Amino acid sequence: xxxxxxxxxxxxxxxxxxxxxxxxxxxxxxxxxxxxxxxxxxxxxxxxxxxxxxxxxxxxxxxxxxxxxxxxxxxxxxxxxxxxxxxxxxxxxxxxxxxxxxxxxxxxxxxxxxxxxxxxxxxxxxxxxxxxxxxxxxxxxxxxxxxxxxxxxxxxxxxxxxxxxxxxxxxxxxxxxxxxxxxxxxxxxxxxxxxxxxxxxxxxxxxxxxxxxxxxxxxxxxxxxxxxxxxxxxx
Amino acid sequence: xxxxxxxxxxxxxxxxxxxxxxxxxxxxxxxxxxxxxxxxxxxxxxxxxxxxxxxxxxxxxxxxxxxxxxxxxxxxxxxxxxxxxxxxxxxxxxxxxxxxxxxxxxxxxxxxxxxxxxxxxxxxxxxxxxxxxxxxxxxxxxxxxxxxxxxxxxxxxxxxxxxxxxxxxxxxxxxxxxxxxxxxxxxxxxxxxxxxxxxxxxxxxxxxxxxxxxxxxxxxxxxxxxxxxxxxxxxxxxxxxxxxxxxxxxxxxxxxxxxxxxxxxxxxxxxxxxxxxxxxx
Numbered sequence: 444x445x446x447x448x449x450x451x452x453x454x455x456x457x458x459x460x461x462x463x464x465x466x467x468x469x470x471x472x473x474x475x476x477x478x479x480x481x482x483x484x485x486x487x488x489x490x491x492x493x494x495x496x497x498x499x500x501x502x503x504x505x506x507x508x509x510x511x512x513x514x515x516x517x518x519x520x521x522x523x524x525x526x527x528x529x530x531x532x533x534x535x536x537x538x539x540x541x542x543x544x545x546x547x548x549x550x551x552x553x554x555x556x557x558x559x560x561x562x563x564x565x566x567x568x569x570x571x572x573x574x575x576x577x578x579x580x581x582x583x584x585x586x587x588x589x590x591x592x593x594x595x596x597x598x599x600x601x602x603x604x605x606x607x608x609x610x611x612x613x614x615x616x617x618x619x620x621x622x623x624x625x626x627x628x629x630x631x632x633x634x635x636x637x638x639x640x641x642x643x644x645x646x647x648x649x650x651x652x653x654x655x656x657x658x659x660x661x662x663x664x665x666x667x668x669x670x671x672x673x674x675x676x677x678x
Numbered sequence: 679x680x681x682x683x684x685x686x687x688x689x690x691x692x693x694x695x696x697x698x699x700x701x702x703x704x705x706x707x708x709x710x711x712x713x714x715x716x717x718x719x720x721x722x723x724x725x726x727x728x729x730x731x732x733x734x735x736x737x738x739x740x741x742x743x744x745x746x747x748x749x750x751x752x753x754x755x756x757x758x759x760x761x762x763x764x765x766x767x768x769x770x771x772x773x774x775x776x777x778x779x780x781x782x783x784x785x786x787x788x789x790x791x792x793x794x795x796x797x798x799x800x801x802x803x804x805x806x807x808x809x810x811x812x813x814x815x816x817x818x819x820x821x822x823x824x825x826x827x828x829x830x831x832x833x834x835x836x837x838x839x840x841x842x843x844x845x846x847x848x849x850x851x852x853x854x855x856x857x858x859x860x861x862x863x864x865x866x867x868x869x870x871x872x873x874x875x876x877x878x879x880x881x882x883x884x885x886x887x888x889x890x891x892x893x894x895x896x897x898x899x900x901x902x903x904x905x906x907x908x909x910x911x912x913x914x915x916x917x918x919x920x921x922x923x924x925x926x927x928x929x930x931x932x933x934x935x936x937x938x939x940x941x942x943x944x945x946x947x948x949x950x951x952x953x954x955x956x957x958x959x
Contacts, residue, residue, distance in 0.1 A: 501857060502856070502857075503853060503856060503857065516857075516859045518857075519857045521850070521854075523850065525850055525851060525853075525854045527851065527868070527869065527872070528949050528950070529872040529873070529875070529947075529949040529950070530868070530872075530949070538854075538858050538860070538868065539858045539859060539860050539864065565948075565949050566949075567949070567951050581858075
């Protein structure tokens with residue numbers, strides 16, 4: 444396996460990726476390209492290799508073969524906010540660059556996610572949605588070329604989730620990282636992604652552009668691909 | 679909170695959240711909590727004066743206070759108290775540093791754990807008071823033996839809680855450190871040590887108590903200064919009021935040490951929901 448920087452407006456390119464745990468092959472012959480500013484959602488049943496792919500792109504897990512062309516240090520937002528409970532918000536956002544300059548940038552990033560004036564507050568005083576917004580600020584503060592989202596809204600209530608969808612769309616439009624969102628939620632994928640990939644048996648099984656198909660039709664198709672038949676709401 | 683489980687070592691009791699407040703406010707409860715001790719003190723004084731209790735068995739609070747005043751004015755009490763505190767501080771510094779150093783080493787390195795942990799645990803299994811005769815043989819009855827005993831008493835609680843604290847740091851936060859590209863040193867400073875701090879401070883608090891116990895025992899060995907000497911000397915001459923005074927001093931310093939530990943916790947763990955302002959221990 445090799446890894447190198449991506450060039451121009453390509454956020455990440457993956458070629459012929461392979462990952463196996465012993466005899467069990469999780470990813471096999473996977474190809475993927477994400478451009479900067481492009482929002483890609485990755486759907487798939489549990490155990491299809493979605494999270495394995497994300498962790499490989501994040502550099503958290505090794506891969507067994509293939510080539511990744513992307514930033515060495517992509518930003519990641521996890522399902523849990525993973526804020527340091529002992530650090531005030533600005534230090535959480537600036538983590539790794541806790542200088543005066545880092546603080547100034549953290550303040551700007553917190554303002555962008557609607558938490559201005561909370562720089563010196565503690566994570567324990569935040570709601571789930573607010574904590575996840577700080578995690579977003581922490582991811583975006585370093586202007587990443589690639590943003591990896593591992594089911595970041597799964598633990599939030601329905602209304603907070605919708606607000607987060609709007610916020611993330613806005614932030615991605617402004618900062619233009621390439622985004623890979625791993626999710627279980629078909630509606631979430633349709634609501635925020637430009638392109639939806641369905642993963643099956645360790646490879647990309649199909650690609651859908653959300654601009655091409657009416658949401659209801661797309662929803663029915665995706666659910667069918669994911670093995671959910673006879674959904675009453677599907678068109 | 680996701681981190682609740684990570685900073686909850688099992689060695690000693692932890693502060694619990696306060697019970698729901700009743701009307702009257704915190705100040706009134708504070709006042710109320712002093713009522714029973716004061717009543718006992720008053721009862722003790724009255725029964726002493728009424729002759730219900732012999733001064734030889736249990737002297738009255740007033741006579742203990744008078745003795746304290748006399749010994750303070752003669753300069754005896756401050757000198758002995760100073761000697762005791764110095765011993766405790768020296769023992770705590772030595773034992774604490776060794777315990778913390780070993781704890782960090784074993785906490786970070788599986789190799790160090792394999793090399794040292796079993797031996798440390800075996801030594802820990804010995805009640806340190808059982809070492810008393812050996813300590814006298816090794817060090818004689820001078821200062822070093824006493825400091826050794828205190829160090830030994832302090833070492834283990836700090837060691838165990840440091841190792842535990844480091845091992846219990848949330849692996850998800852360590853993963854975050856990798857994603858954020860933190861260096862090894864930054865990971866230790868920003869994530870591992872703060873994460874281990876609640877456990878380390880529990881060790882400090884616990885070790886202050888054991889240090890104190892070790893000091894009391896150590897000071898009953900032949901000695902010429904210290905609170906323990908004052909008590910032993912008073913026993914020779916059946917000065918019950920001095921004996922009671924020394925016991926009270928041990929108690930006061932014990933409470934003082936505990937307050938110090940709590941103050942440290944409040945300062946260093948301001949972020950922690952269990953130690954935040956308003957939460958009582």
